[in-house]
Amino acid sequence: MTDGLDPEDPAAFRRAAHALLDACLDRLEGARDYPWQSVPEAVKAGYRLDGGGQGETTLAQRLAADVLPHGTGNTHPRFFGWVHGTGLASGLMSEMVAATMNANLGGRDHGAIYVERAVIDWSRGVFGFPETASGVLVTGTSQATVIALAAARVRALGQQVRKTGQGAARLTAYAGAGVHNATKKALELLGIGSDNLRAIPETDAGMDTGALHAAIAADRAAGAMPFAVIGTAGSVDLGRFDDLNALADIARDEGLWLHVDGAFGAWVRIAGAPWSGLVTGIDRADSLACDFHKWMYVPYDCGLVLIRDEAAHRAAFAARPSYLEGQDRGLAGGDPWYCDYGVDLSRGNRALKVWSALVAYGPERLGAAIADNCARAAQMGDLVAADPHMRLMAPVVSNLCVFTADTRLPADGQSALNTAIAQDLQLSGDAVFSTVTIDGITALRAAITNHRTRPEDVVQAITAVAHARDAG
Numbered sequence: 001m002t003d004g005l006d007p008e009d010p011a012a013f014r015r016a017a018h019a020l021l022d023a024c025l026d027r028l029e030g031a032r033d034y035p036w037q038s039v040p041e042a043v044k045a046g047y048r049l050d051g052g053g054q055g056e057t058t059l060a061q062r063l064a065a066d067v068l069p070h071g072t073g074n075t076h077p078r079f080f081g082w083v084h085g086t087g088l089a090s091g092l093m094s095e096m097v098a099a100t101m102n103a104n105l106g107g108r109d110h111g112a113i114y115v116e117r118a119v120i121d122w123s124r125g126v127f128g129f130p131e132t133a134s135g136v137l138v139t140g141t142s143q144a145t146v147i148a149l150a151a152a153r154v155r156a157l158g159q160q161v162r163k164t165g166q167g168a169a170r171l172t173a174y175a176g177a178g179v180h181n182a183t184k185k186a187l188e189l190l191g192i193g194s195d196n197l198r199a200i201p202e203t204d205a206g207m208d209t210g211a212l213h214a215a216i217a218a219d220r221a222a223g224a225m226p227f228a229v230i231g232t233a234g235s236v237d238l239g240r241f242d243d244l245n246a247l248a249d250i251a252r253d254e255g256l257w258l259h260v261d262g263a264f265g266a267w268v269r270i271a272g273a274p275w276s277g278l279v280t281g282i283d284r285a286d287s288l289a290c291d292f293h294k295w296m297y298v299p300y301d302c303g304l305v306l307i308r309d310e311a312a313h314r315a316a317f318a319a320r321p322s323y324l325e326g327q328d329r330g331l332a333g334g335d336p337w338y339c340d341y342g343v344d345l346s347r348g349n350r351a352l353k354v355w356s357a358l359v360a361y362g363p364e365r366l367g368a369a370i371a372d373n374c375a376r377a378a379q380m381g382d383l384v385a386a387d388p389h390m391r392l393m394a395p396v397v398s399n400l401c402v403f404t405a406d407t408r409l410p411a412d413g414q415s416a417l418n419t420a421i422a423q424d425l426q427l428s429g430d431a432v433f434s435t436v437t438i439d440g441i442t443a444l445r446a447a448i449t450n451h452r453t454r455p456e457d458v459v460q461a462i463t464a465v466a467h468a469r470d471a472g
């Protein structure tokens with residue numbers, strides 16, 4: 001007898017699930033052999049859902065054969081594109097347990113909630129936020145930014161802004177010109193408007209604070225209400241870091257909320273010297289958005305928002321109708337309920353994969369992997385500098401290396417060549433670089449958030465770039 005949708009033949013299900021687990025383990029152990037490859041047309045067509053109902057044993061076979069091989073390729077050691085985390089073996093275990101438990105982390109009193117609390121408490125300690133700070137795990141830094149800036153707006157305009165909307169108030173925010181699009185999107189979603197985000201010029205040392213002061217003064221004079229400074233810890237284009245202490249001083253003096261976008265870069269905090277020095281002052285932020293799925297290597301998706309002032313955080317999001325009222329005992333007990341700290345009511349168990357990574361590897365090994373990624377980016381920078389025709393587009397300050405392959409060409413020729421090289425190496429499986437336009441040249445860009453990248457991978461990737469250039 002089968003309950004509803006449970007397996008009709010538990011023994012057969014067990015065999016199929018074990019075989020699938022072995023397929024996953026084979027894939028994981030063979031990660032070095034599986035770069036990204038484009039999905040064959042027949043496989044894409046096979047994903048179409050017509051009919052279904054083929055049973056779990058067929059499902060297991062199809063998952064292993066048709067789905068498992070066609071990932072993004074970010075599990076491969078020479079994947080340096082965009083900022084993609086690699087994933088962790090611990091994730092294979094934690095995702096299996098999370099699916100079996102099927103916990104809803106919106107609130108109430110059960111084990112998964114305490115796991116999330118432990119992850120947030122640990123993170124709070126890492127970033128030097130006070131024990132009274134609040135936090136919640138979210139999809140990623142994009143959502144974390146919405147939550148942080150919503151709290152900042154409640155601080156600026158009062159909680160009634162939730163009911164009345166912003167009205168005629170014109171809030172303005174400030175960020176370095178290299179700020180990630182996620183901040184613009186968040187301001188758009190909140191109805192503040194991305195035109196009210198000022199792009200402050202920046203150098204390799206981050207935002208120009210003189211220009212920041214001037215922009216705040218000009219907005220005040222024009223009747224706007226400056227409310228937030230967004231510092232970047234690890235810019236997506238070049239891996240730059242703002243001087244967070246300088247920004248914290250300005251935010252304090254001007255009465256502004258300091259939000260830090262530390263999507264990947266915040267985690268240099270656990271990488272030891274000299275890298276941890278890049279985020280000195282992060283403990284003074286009012287809010288921090290960062291990802292576990294990038295430079296903590298945890299499987300997608302998982303981000304974090306931390307907010308210094310828990311009252312502001314709750315004031316921006318808490319709202320429970322009577323069917324969700326908390327009780328002093330039983331399953332409806334417990335406090336906090338994470339639905340009071342963000343957009344989502346129903347929430348999956350993101351915390352377990354972070355907790356599992358920390359239990360298995362610990363902050364020291366994770367931090368050492370981050371430091372090693374920075375060393376690999378520096379190594380790549382040295383190889384580029386040693387090549388007679390390549391040139392770095394900016395100094396390597398953390399884990400990003402941005403360069404052009406052939407300075408003998410005019411700017412548009414370099415752009416075309418770099419673009420073609422990126423595509424060719426992706427298709428061949430040699431290496432995945434992405435591209436970014438700096439100073440009018442579309443350059444090759446490597447963001448190393450990959451715990452599998454070895455020194456020989458970096459040599460192999462740069463050698464492949466040189467060969468592609470010389471062959472073209």
Ligand SMILES: *Cc1c(COP(=O)(O)O)cnc(C)c1O
Pocket residue numbers: 083139140141142143180182234235236261262263264291303
């Ligand atoms: C990736 C990234 C984001 C967006 O984060 P998601 O997790 O993709 O939503 C924001 N800021 C920076 C600097 C990033 O690198």
